Amino acid sequence: MVWSVSTAKMFERCQRQWFFKTKLANARAKDWERQRAYRLSKLQSVSAWRGKVVDQVLSTEVIPTLERGWSISADRVIHSALARFDRQLEIARAHRIMDPEIKPSDFGANLAAFHCLEYDGIVDENEILRARDEVVAALRTFFGMEDLIARLRTADRLITQRALSIAHSETTVRAVPDVIAFFASAPPSIIDWKVHAFGWRDAWLQLAVYATALTRCKPHRDFPIATDSYDATDVELLEVQLLTGTIRQHILEPRHIADADAYIARTTEAMDLAVGVVNGKAAALEPRTFPATLYPGVCGRCPYRSLCWETV
Incomplete structure (x- = not known):
């Protein structure tokens, strides 16, 4: 089993949603039910999508430029971000995510699909305008964080969106x-x-898992240092709020690492018990065997709503 903070939180919110996401959905499956679950997993709210656009711009354009020591301006980055925003918005508006003649991978990094179009058939144009403004605001806020940018420029190596994996009992923890x-x-x-x-x-749990994964994983080839020479409590952890301009430093203590380990163990055990012994064939389980959330808000935002309601 592959464990992450996001899937653990999903399991706690709604076990059936977790089943659809982690067991049924499969991008390569020929079976339409599994393919459908995968495609539904790509549905996002407009606000979540605009956050992804900001992440993509920082990860693929801004941070690599800072690492190389090149100059970069807020205006240039914002121009590029809005072009990306418009490309993805056009794809999202076309809403062909459920078209079996189209492969989601054909869109590459520009794939975008809106939950509201799948379930309501309409997107709030004011929300789109607000999302556009917030992309600009987030990037301007970043460029206003001069101390953070100066510190990033002093780094020997900057690595973005790198998957880290460690063994935790019989589970693979991914961060x-x-x-x-x-x-x-x-x-x-x-x-x-x-x-x-x-x-x-508050992002303390996510950051604690990141620090633990970084210091326990086998160092990657492009890591300039052996990360296993550090303890998770040594790692500097910064939560950067790009709309409020707040930088929050999280100081980990041994008890936080113990709490994170206990959370991983507890949620993993619950997931194993929910699935049972299936010899790698969990996708064949009946969705109705997994309890659905009791909270209407969770149900309303769920990308798998159509699949779920068909099981009732």
């Missing part, structure tokens, strides 16, 4: 930090971008 910064004479830093309008969500 994908937004940015890992390596320094010659200091422990590494992990940066987590947040694009929440109110900036209230």
Whole structure:
């Protein structure tokens, strides 16, 4: 089993949603039910999509440019971001995600699909305008964080969106930090971008798992240092709120690592018990055997709503 913070939180919200996401959905499956689950997994709210656009711009354009020591301007990046925004919006508006004649992979990094178009048949144009404004605001906020940018420029290596995997009992824990910064004479830093309008969500668990994965994983070939020489509590953890301009440093103590380990063990055990012994054939299980959420809000936002309601 592959475990991540996001799938664990999903399991706690709705076990049936977790089943659709982690067991039924399969991008390569010829069976339409599994293919359908995969395509539905791509549905996003407009606000989640605009956060993805910001992540993509920072990961593929801004951070690599800073690492090379090249100059970069907010205006140039925003121009590129809005072009990306418009390309993806055009694809999302066409809403061909469920068309069996189209492969989602054909769209590459520009794939976008809106939950509201799948289930309501309409997108709120004011929400699109707000999303566009918030992409601009988030990037301007980033470029206003001069101390953070200066620190990133001093790094020996900046790695974005790198999947880290470690063994935890019989489970594979997977973590994908937004940015890992390596320094010659200091422990590494992990940066987590947040694009929440109110900036209230605390990311300590996610960051604790990132730090644990970084210091326990087998160092990747392009890591300039042996990360296993550090303890998870040594890693600098920064949660950067790009709409509020807040940078929150999380200081880990041994108890936080113990709490994260316990959370992984507890949720993994619950997932194993939910699936049972299936010899790798969990996709064949009946969705109705997994309890659905009791909260209408969770159900309303779920990308698998159509699949779920067919099981009732």
